Amino acid sequence: MPKKYTFHVSGTHCASCKILIEDVLKEQDFVRGVEVDLDNETVEIETESNQNPEEIAAALTAKIKPNGYMLSVEKNIEEKKPDNVIWQALPLGLAFLALFFILQKSGILNFGIGGKTTPATSFIIGLVASVSSCLAVVGGLVLSLSAKISEDDKSDTKTFLLFHGGRLASFALLGGVLGLAGNAIGINFTFTAILGIVASVVMLLLGLHLLGVFSRNKIVLSSGIFQNINSVFRKVEHKTFTPLLIGFGTFFLPCGFTQSMQVVALSSGSFVTGFLIMFAFALGTLPVLLLLSFGSASFAHSKYAPLFFKSAGVIVLGLGIFALLAGLAGLGIISPLFNI
Amino acid sequence: MNKTVLIIITLGLIVVIGIIFSSGQGSGSAQNVEIRDGIQYVTINAKGGYFPKVSTAKAGIPTKLIVKTDGTFDCSAALSVRSAGFQEILPQTGETEIDLGIPKAGEPLEGICGMGMYSFLVNF
Numbered sequence: 001m002p003k004k005y006t007f008h009v010s011g012t013h014c015a016s017c018k019i020l021i022e023d024v025l026k027e028q029d030f031v032r033g034v035e036v037d038l039d040n041e042t043v044e045i046e047t048e049s050n051q052n053p054e055e056i057a058a059a060l061t062a063k064i065k066p067n068g069y070m071l072s073v074e075k076n077i078e079e080k081k082p083d084n085v086i087w088q089a090l091p092l093g094l095a096f097l098a099l100f101f102i103l104q105k106s107g108i109l110n111f112g113i114g115g116k117t118t119p120a121t122s123f124i125i126g127l128v129a130s131v132s133s134c135l136a137v138v139g140g141l142v143l144s145l146s147a148k149i150s151e152d153d154k155s156d157t158k159t160f161l162l163f164h165g166g167r168l169a170s171f172a173l174l175g176g177v178l179g180l181a182g183n184a185i186g187i188n189f190t191f192t193a194i195l196g197i198v199a200s201v202v203m204l205l206l207g208l209h210l211l212g213v214f215s216r217n218k219i220v221l222s223s224g225i226f227q228n229i230n231s232v233f234r235k236v237e238h239k240t241f242t243p244l245l246i247g248f249g250t251f252f253l254p255c256g257f258t259q260s261m262q263v264v265a266l267s268s269g270s271f272v273t274g275f276l277i278m279f280a281f282a283l284g285t286l287p288v289l290l291l292l293s294f295g296s297a298s299f300a301h302s303k304y305a306p307l308f309f310k311s312a313g314v315i316v317l318g319l320g321i322f323a324l325l326a327g328l329a330g331l332g333i334i335s336p337l338f339n340i
Numbered sequence: 341m342n343k344t345v346l347i348i349i350t351l352g353l354i355v356v357i358g359i360i361f362s363s364g365q366g367s368g369s370a371q372n373v374e375i376r377d378g379i380q381y382v383t384i385n386a387k388g389g390y391f392p393k394v395s396t397a398k399a400g401i402p403t404k405l406i407v408k409t410d411g412t413f414d415c416s417a418a419l420s421v422r423s424a425g426f427q428e429i430l431p432q433t434g435e436t437e438i439d440l441g442i443p444k445a446g447e448p449l450e451g452i453c454g455m456g457m458y459s460f461l462v463n464f
Binding site: 094097098102116132193254260322 | 354
């Protein structure tokens, strides 16, 4: 006669955790049925084992421990832990932000590259751009989306490759088109500024999500809206087309370096030159962005995941606020608040 | 580490970021305004920001703004001077002349880069 036990589970930070835990536990021969309840952080086990609940919990924990989950009979004292994680994540994220803004302020990044712009110099400009204030928008977006994707999905590599591939291809192609068509695309200030504001709002939402502000039972009143937003993100992220499209969209995100390179491509008057210059520029920005997405993926799958997600949330929020205020100032809606 | 220490570090970092954002404003007016042949020229250097950030010029005479770039690739190359209806990406190296007409007293002119992180002000 199978018996039913309910255990508390810890470490369930994503929707796919439910499936993973159920898959692993179902493989155990003494387990008849598994039902994970993410909202209450409980697992209901139907078992034929005659062991006492503590022993079953220990045996099953051994199976799912490598994935970062734990079962317990009593509600775990873990409750206190998330509280502490945020206090570790705050200084970590803020330290990163402080370093980033000091780097901007230091003027190290303002060295000039004289003479004609060749693919080689545009590669170097790309390298510089990838740690410049452009990182606030493009990097912040990449970090937040990467963390979000890694949180939901263990097979994130394909999504990242699509995003970065799409980015390289669209920079090269659009660069070529700029060279060919001259002023046809017209780099419109207002358009890029609005796009920048949209990007910063996405960053703010994802940042809050990473911090766990939207997580279960915290905001009861507005959770309906946020759940909708979440499910939209979830639907959007995993399609093949979307990472490509976002990669494509980064061409138009506000970044002085990108815009300068677009003008170079524009004035080149040739498809090949425009193509090569924008491709080399995108290639220069690639190392840092790759580091951001694959770095966040490897952290997200390690035991530091909770700390990583919270720190990333702090960083993304900070960059999002910065990008939002800058974007509003760029549109002339508010007066500029700061001079980096 | 213990929570109190972490909170203190957090507060410290917030102060540091605050200092980064608020410092370096209004670094005095340099000798960047000159009058030649009855026309006032205000020169601004654009590279990693705009310098000087705050200038003071005379109102009531025809004024031109000259923005100098020298291997500028960053945001400051994407200049927008709203009140003069100017929005352009400056050449990487060179001088761009923007006609400001005859500015009125008490109406400062603000220039800002495309992403909004660098700006400058000319007081009349």
